[in-house]
Amino acid sequence: MKIIIADDEHLIRLNIRYNLEKLNIHGLRIHEATDGFELLRELEQQLPDVAFVDIKMPLLGGLEAIEKGKLISPHTEFVILTGFSEFDYARKAIALRINEYLLKPVSLDQLKSVIHSIGELLTHKAAESHRLFALRIAEMIAAMAPVEDDRLRQDDMSCKLIAVCFDGMKATNHLTAEAWLEHARKCAEPYLGRHFHMTVVNSRDHEWVLVFGYDKAGETGSEYLVSCITDIRRMTVAWRKEQSSATQITLVTGSTFPFRTFFFAYGELQQLTCLRALSGTSVDYSQSFLKAITQDKPHYMPICALLVELARYERNQSPIEFGSTVEQLIALIETSRLHDNIRLIRAAGQYLRCAIGLSVEPDVDYSGLKSELLDYSKRMLGSRTDRSHIIRSIVAYTKAHYAEEISVAKVANLFDISPNYLSALFHKETGTRFVEYVTELRMKEAQRLLVATDLSVHEVTRKVGLYSTSHFSKLFAKYYGVSPQEYKRNTISNR
Structure with missing residues (x-):
């Protein structure tokens, strides 16, 4: 808790500081001001949680300073200190929505009661801020565009994103995305408050984004961000060691940006996460590093996007989409003359070995990778023994490829059935040849x-x-x- 004590009497400030330090307040930081103008400067620099303000101060009185200070630091809770108890002062304090009004000298018990009351208020406000932050992020993603909301001061907020990708995760693995995310939330808990927020967005299948937001609360917000991300990275290293190669966890950390540009930063991060398919999984990347890769190797992005799609279709058991994506990948590699790029081919093989369990050797060449992918696709289609499901798959495939050279023989070979059986089954199930x-x-x-x-x-x-x-x-x-x-x-x- 960050606190400012504003009083022109040194002994009063010393007494309050001494009593505050006795209360063992978590994260206590105390700053002092000796007049109203100095209080305003401290409010602007520190954006404290609480300010104890004497009514009678030189240059600028306490109530006038509070009135101006609420514009500078709207989240600060103000407590009046005074040796006077006149009604006019109390009436103006109420008009400024000041709930605490203490007569000097302030006892330890009085201070303890005030801090407890303000602590509960700050906890409630922090919870509401977290809720609004998470709600705003969800609304922007759902709307696919920026969303305005006066309840959250976006002009004063900065954001940072971390994409978390899980590859090779099977249902039987001990590690699950939910378990890792729960540990990430526990890492963030000690830092959460009115000035620091975190929410989690499920951006795509087996991909999440941690969204951090903090306002310009002095140095605290950026300090908390660095510490929180460091804790999450340490936790991730431990998980990687514990799980060995069962699941590959890849982190991609974005740059800090103004909250108003969230939607654009989020979209760019989403695009870049697929680059792990060729750059390597279970690694920590910076968004700027991956962006540099796209400039140096422009062919990486479309190939990586297809590789990640293959993993998604395999997990969802979508054989038609999987086969279509295999065809697109092969066509892209061959038309771009990348089949002789041994490093790229082996990196693709390594990703597919991890992501879908493709049986390829570490030193696989393009011919071997292509052959195994086509066989894998055929096995996915052939594993569908239910007659109606086979026909649904054939119908879906036909709708996607009717504008190409298509025949009964070609489709039958793709689905590993005889042409005569396909013709008879198709007519029986659909009523047409x-x-x-x-x-x-x-x-x-x-x-x-x-x-x-x-x-x-x-x-x-x-x-x-x-x-x-x-x-x-x-x-x-x-x-x-x-x-x-x-x-x-x-x-x-x-x-």
């Missing part, structure tokens, strides 16, 4: 493109996965009764 279903998807998309775009019929043909304009025109006329050219002309004339 696979080829007809693909054609219907293509014609619906062609109809949309003819209405919503300026694409030519030839361009639309290519967009829906066909290569013969005449064949496309026949199919379209069969479905809609007119040729694509007529359909487009009629649509334009009816606008």
Whole structure:
């Protein structure tokens, strides 16, 4: 607790200081002022929790100083000290919302009672501040934009973010994200108060963000932040040693920034956390370091984003999305000519070995990584033995790939079933043949493109996965009764 004693009498200040020190107040820091103007300077520099103020002081009286001081340090609780008990003073003190009014000399018992009362008030206000802070952060993230709220003075607040990523976490592991987060909260508890806040945001699957906020309460806020983060890092080192390689915990610490720019800092941090997939997991990074990597190696970001997505789809058991992401990753590596980048390929293999249990050796080359990923994807699809689930997966895959070269044989091979079985099962479950279903998807998309775009019929043909304009025109006329050219002309004339 930070306290200012403002009184022009040295013995009064000494007596109050002596009694305060007897009370064993946690984190007690005492500052002194001898007149009203000095009190205002101390309020601006220290932003104390409590100020004991004498009514009668030179240069600027106590009540006038309090009136100005409430604008400088709105969170400070003021206690009047006076040798007078006139009603006018008390009436003005009440107008300034000052609850404590002590006659000098102040006894130890009086001081103890006042400090206890103010302590309870500060605890209540701190809890309300934490609630508002957490609520504001949640509202901004939900709205995907800054949110104004007069109840929280954002102009006086600075923030810092730490992203926490868990890779390789399985349900059977002793370590869970919730357990680690609980330890992080316990690390922060000793520092929390009206000037220092922390809340936790579940930003994505197996990724959290610790959000710290503190106002300009002298040096205390920044000191608490440094100490709190140091404690969290020490705790994390201990967890890593205890858990060995069971779960990889990666921390990414952002820079300190004004609260009003929270939304933008949060978005940037979210983008950069995926870089752990190639830079290495279970490491502490600074956001600035990862940002420098994106400038030096621009190909890292899209590859890392796909690697992290693979881990997410594997955890959620989403075989279609997993297979599609594998295809995107392979295409990106090959079109960017990165398959000969041994360091990148091995780093990707190491991440996938940790994140999804991919069976690749530490010295894997691109051919081995590609082969194992495709086999893994096929095994995920093949593990679905329920007939209706297989068809749901095939339908989902077809909707995502109908504009590409797609056939019964290709899809059957992907799902590790025979083409004849696929055709029969698809017709039985959906009531239509696979080829007809693909054609219907293509014609619906062609109809949309003819209405919503300026694409030519030839361009639309290519967009829906066909290569013969005449064949496309026949199919379209069969479905809609007119040729694509007529359909487009009629649509334009009816606008």
